[in-house]
Amino acid sequence: MSAEANEKQSFSSLDVPNRLLFYPKTVPNPKNTKENEVLFVMKILTSTQFKELDKYTIEHEPVSSTDLMERAAKAIASELKSRWTTATRFIVFAGPGNNGGDALAVSRLLCNAGYTVQTYLFNITGRLSDDCLNNKKRLENLAGLLFTEVSSQFSFPEADEKDVIVDGLFGTGLNKPLDGGYAGLVKRINASPAKVVSIDIPSGLMSEDNTYNNPSAIVRADLTLTIQLPKLAFFFGENQKYLGEVKPMDIGLSAEGLAAIDCSITVIEPGEVKKILKPRNPFAHKGSMGHALLVSGQYGMGGATILAAKACLRSGVGKLTVHTPDMNNNILQCSVPEAILSHDLSDIRVSKAISTYDYNALAMGPGLGTHEETAEALRTFIRNHPGEMVLDADALNILGNHPEWIPEIPQDTILTPHPKELENLVGTCTDSYDRMAKARELSIKMQLYVIVKGHNSMICTPTGRVIINPTGNAGMATAGSGDVLTGILTALLARGYTANEACQLGTYLHGLAGDIARERLGEESMIASDIIDALPEAFKKLKE
């Protein structure tokens, strides 16, 4: 095949979808302990849970572990065959464990399909996993395969951009960062002009915590063919450079076995979040659809109030009152005529708490400022409002300045920090995993919901679960997007959704509205108001 034709078969990391392709199978979570704790979910397994699921499948299907590996290899080889013609040379690097076993089986299948395959098995310690050894034996006498078993010395093969490297060195069994010869090999792979396809996970990347990893000893794949389900590390921004395109390979691990695994980390699934959205009672009236109170806006930040207020009203609340400094009166009355205003005594900032008795939900934070007067008002609000509450932006910054007030926050309050605001609450975070771990700890300790915002926002629940939101896009990386989320969450709480439901439905809708806005306008020019404008369609889509 000509270089040009080969080019057509190839792909570039520019084609990478901005979201993972999710494995579509859903299974019920059988251990729903807390009321309304959801649902039908995509589970994110730990490496130990993957082993359990393998074991369950092997015992209950039943299927031998070698045959299960063969299934994985068939799925991977078939994906490779669909992307590259037989003119392509595959250079396969296999490690000593089952990831290496997969790679050896893939080598055999590609070789049998007429591809040129050059395979290196790294057997440095002289110990191979059983299935790796089985697959090594199956390579014996395989005509056409160039096979090298490396025990110490190794020279990296010449490779050019038409070649494809298959990285099957280490998978979910990696137990420490790569060093020595393996780190050197990874550097050579990364420096090579060949395309790189990683089996299951780029070698060197831990499937969960990479806080203390060595970034230069992690394979940078163009394509990751991950077995069955994406790993937690795939959801973190700093790991995207290693993954390239991610495609899950269905190898038929037991759905029943998966259902039995109590996973603390899950991903919201579209079909399931729909079920949270309750139909509107035909006899509904504004008094029955919730009354929300938004406490927001200091001099120069009235826009944040407007965004949160509009988003709240667009999220189906019955009534919205905005408590805000007097100077926001005209602009708010003009831009959000549906909102009722409660004027603070101060002209320029929120200075005093008001009674929250009449309100079903309270939101504080957008554009609030951190003045000491405002801080004291916030504390009074928190102490006097025992019910549903959303704390965002400056409300969180105030709490960061007064950590001793955090224990006073009512149980099940929703906190919506972006990474910087989270750090004000929990201290410096080294990476996304650390952020997740610290937010989770805060949620459990204080019995709060903490939504760590960003791409793949993470909802940390008081029971220690982490629920990842799959919607949203980089067009939402624009000032005011978070204020919109606050408005949505507040409306949902006021309408009677539990904090758990509001977090999931709210973050999902917010991202979905962002995705609709992107469809309409593209990512570059989107502003927060566009997310609000797309909310009606997002609700409609969920109801379809």
Ligand SMILES: NC(=O)C1=CN([C@@H]2O[C@H](COP(=O)(O)OP(=O)(O)OC[C@H]3O[C@@H](n4cnc5c(N)ncnc54)[C@H](O)[C@@H]3O)[C@@H](O)[C@H]2O)[C@@H](O)CC1
């Ligand atoms: N039935 C199964 O178990 C299946 C497993 N599959 C594959 O198996 C993989 C997991 O297999 P394993 O559990 O054998 O794990 P790996 O293949 O990831 O590696 C484990 C081996 O690497 C060594 N090791 C770990 N960290 C190291 C380091 N930093 N430096 C040097 N050596 C290191 C370990 O001592 C062990 O020998 C998955 O990623 C997937 O590719 C698939 O074949 C599907 C079925």
Ligand SMILES: Nc1ncnc2c1ncn2[C@@H]1O[C@H](COP(=O)(O)OP(=O)(O)O)[C@@H](O)[C@H]1O
């Ligand atoms: N790249 C992205 N992908 C998905 N969602 C995003 C992205 N960037 C921002 N968002 C969302 O936009 C919102 C931004 O919130 P925040 O940083 O608080 O903005 P602001 O304080 O300006 O209102 C969050 O809900 C976040 O999840």
Ligand SMILES: [K+]
């Ligand atoms: K790998």
